[in-house]
Amino acid sequence: MKLVIGYLYGDLMNIYGDTGNIIALKKRAQWRGIEIEIKVKSLKSKIKKGEIDLFFFGGGQDQQQEVVASDLQSSGKGKIIKQEIERGVPLLSICGGYQLLGDYYKPHKGPKLPGIGLFPAYTLASYNRMIGNIVIETQFGKLVGFENHSGKTHLRKEALPFGMVLKGFGNNGEDKTEGCIYKNAIGCYMHGSLLPKNPKLADWLLKKALEVKYHKEIELEPLDDSLESQAHDSTIKKFS
Amino acid sequence: MRFFLAILLGKLIIKLTRLLKIGGGSAAPGLYALNIEPDLVEKLSRKIPKNIVITGTNGKTTTARMIAHFAKQQDLKIIRNHTGSNLERGIASSLIHNSSFMIHDSKFDLGIWELDEAAFNTVAPKLKPDVIIFLNVFRDQMDRYGEVDNVVKKWCDTLKNLAKNTVVLVNGDDINTKKLQGFFGGKVKTFGVKDYKIIGESIQRLKEKEELDFEAENVKLNGLKGSNFSSIINHQSLIINLPLPGIYHIYDFIAAFAAGLNLGLNPEKMSLSIKTFSPAFGRMEKLDFGYIFLIKNPAGATQVFETIAPQLKPEDRLLVALNDNLADGTDVSWIWDAEFELLSRLPVRGPTALRLICSGKRAYDLAIRLKYAGFDPGTIQVEQDIKNALKQAKNGLKGSLFVLPTYTAMLELQDILAKSGIKKNYWEET
Helix, strand or coil: EEEEEEECCCCCCCCHHHHHHHHHHHHHCCCCEEEEEEECCCCCCCCCCCCCEEEEEEECCCCHHHHHCCCCCCCCCCHHHHHHHHCCCCCEECHHHHHHHCCECCCCCCCCCCCCCCEEEEECCCCCEEEEEEEEECCCCCEEEEECCCCCEEECCEEECCCEEEEECCCCCCCEECCCCCCCEEEEEEEEHHHHHHHHHHHHHHHHHHHHHHCCCCCCCCCCHHHHHHHHHHHHHHCC | CCHHHHHHHHHHHHHHHHHHHHHHHHCCHHHHHHHCCCCCHHHHHHHEEEEEEEECCCCCHHHHHHHHHHHHHHCEEECCCCCCCCCCCHHHHHHCEEEECCCCCCCEEEEEEEECCHHHHHHHHHCCCCCCCCCCCCCCHHCCCCEEEEEEHHHHHHCCCCCCCCCEECCCHHHHHHHHHHHCCCEEEEHHHHHHHCCEEEEEEECCCCCCCCCEEEECHHHHHHHEEEEEECCEEEEEECCCCCCCHHHHHHHHHHHHHHHCCCCCHHHHHHHCCCCCCCCCECCCEEEEECCHHHHHHHHHHHHHHHHHCCEEEEEEEEECHHHHHHHHHHHHHCCHHHHCCCCCCCCCCCCEHHHHCCHHHHHHHEEEEEEEHHHHEECCCHHHHHHHHHHHCCCCCCECHHHHHHHHHHHHHHHHCCCCCCCHHH
8 A cells, every 4th residue: 555645835834843743654654564655745836636645734934834825825736635635635734734724824914814714713923922832632532742833723613623722722822722623634733743742643644544545444553652652641741 | 339239249149059069150140140230241241352252053162162262272361151051141140250340451352252043132232242153043942042034034133233343254155144144234254164055954065166255175074083174264275173073063163263363363373273172061072981962953963963873883872862941942843853864874673783772851752753763662772860871871881872962961961970070060161
C-alpha cells in the first residue's frame, strides 16, 4: 500500500516543529510497510482530485500567511481541498493553517483574510499571546501539545470542537474548546510536535487515509509505542 | 542620589549571592538596581571610551569572548557581561560590579556587550556603541522572541535611530542581517565566508561572485580540532588557525576580527593570538572524558551535529539533555526541526550501536525524537536526572562522551562538574 501526503505550503508554512508531524506520519507508515510519498503543494503547484491521500497544513509567519490566504483562493486549491475533505480525505492543520481553513482571519489592521470555509469558525487577532503547554480531552483520549498564538478562534454553533481544554487556552482562552473537527479534517493550535507524542491520532489519520483510498476497512498493525506512551503520559502528568 | 543607591544595592546583592553561594550574581544585582535607577546602564557605560555590541541568534558569547581575547592580548582593559547573561540586567550587573563611586574616568578601555535579539532594541541605544555586530538570525525560542521576520523588523527600527558614527558589521551571507544595510544611515560593512551562504536554517556551500568587506577564504575543516583559512587584509593574506570546529565558528571569528580592526587592533597579532583562544563554557568544551556542545535551537544544534557526526566512533557515547525552563525556551517543538538524523550515520542497531542517553526535564521528548531519527529504541536510555545520566554515561566508557545540553541543562552540568572538581564555577571563568 502507498499513501501520498500533501504538505500544504510546506516551504512557507512550517513554523516550529510542524515537520515533526510529517516525520511521525512517514515513519509510522513505513514501519508497517506502507510506502509514503510527500508532495509539497505550494504557490505554483496544482492539486488534482484524488492525488493526495492525507493533507497536512502547518503554521506560518504573518507575511507568509497573507500570501497563502490569497493563493488558496486564486489558484483554486482551496476549493479542491474542500471537495476532497467532503469525500473523507483526512487533514491535519495547525495554528496558521487551521485559521486559513476557517471562514476568515481578522487582523488588527487592514482587511479580513478570507479562509476557505472548511471549518465553521472565524479568528480575530488579539493582543494577548496564548503560550504554553496544553492538554485536551478528545475522542482519541487525552492529547498534549504546545500552543503559541494570539489569534482567538470562535466556533459557530454547528461546529464540533476537536477537544475540550484541561490545561491551557485552546481556541480562544474563554470557552474551553480547542480546535475543530469536520468529517476527517482536524484543525487545532497544538504544536509540540503533536503527532509523535500522540500516536493514536497519527494512526487514526493514516487509517482514514488508507480506508478512503482503498475503499475498505483497515486495521493497522500495532507498533511498540512504549517510548511514545511514556512521553505522552509523563508530559500530561507534568502539566495537568 | 538614586544613582548611588542603585549601585550600592547592586554591590550588596553581588556580595550576598556569592557569600551564600547561590550563583554568580550575573542578573539579580542589575535587576534590582535598575528598579531604583532606570538610566543606570546609560550613566555607567558613558564613562567607557569605546563600546561594542554583539547580537544575533547564535555565536554571541563566542564572538564576545574572541574580541575580549584580542583586546587583552593587545593590553586593553575590557569590561563585558559574562556567562551569557545578555539582557539589560546582565549588563547592569557587570557595570555595577566593576564600578567605583568616586572616580569619574573609567578604568576600562573597551566595553564588550552581548545582547539577545530582543534586548538589543532597548539596550543598544543606551550603550551608544561604536561598533555593532549582527551575527545571524535563526528561529530561536519562538515563545520568547516571536517570528524571525519580527526580530529583523525591530532591529531595522532600532538602527534607524542610532547615531550615524556607529560602525555596523553585518553577516553578508545571511539574507536577514544583510538587509539591515538599507536601514542604517551610517557606515555598514559586511563579513562572511567565501562560497558559503546561510539558507533558511543551514549554512550551505554556494559559489557566488559577491564581495564582502571581511571574508574568510580557502577554508579547510579539520574535524574537532578546528579549521584553517585565510583572510585578505590591506592586500595582505593572513593565515588563520582556528582552534574551534565547524563553519559556524569561522563566522564568529571573522566578525570578531572585523570588529577588532575597527577598534584599531593589529591584524597580525589577532590572527596569531587566536591559537591560544579557549571557548566559552559549554561551547565546544574539551573535558577529560569528552566534549560539551551547547544546543539551543534548530540551526545551532544542526551545526553541532554536522561537526560531530563524522567524528563519532562506535565506542563513543552521546548524552543529550533537554530542559524546558524559561532560558531554554518552554516549547520543545524545535527538536523536530533540528536534524538529529545526522547522528544516525553510524550503526544504530546491534552490538556496535552508539549508546545514547537522554536526560533533562523533557528526556522522553528527546527519546522519541531520536527513535524517529532512526535509532533503535533499545539503544536509547532515558534518565531524567542529569547527574545520574552523566554518571551512567561515564561508567565503563571506552571512547569519548559527547554531551549535548540545552542552556539550563548545561548550567546544571557545569555545577555538577564544579562540585566534582573538574571545572571551575562558571562565574569564576574569565
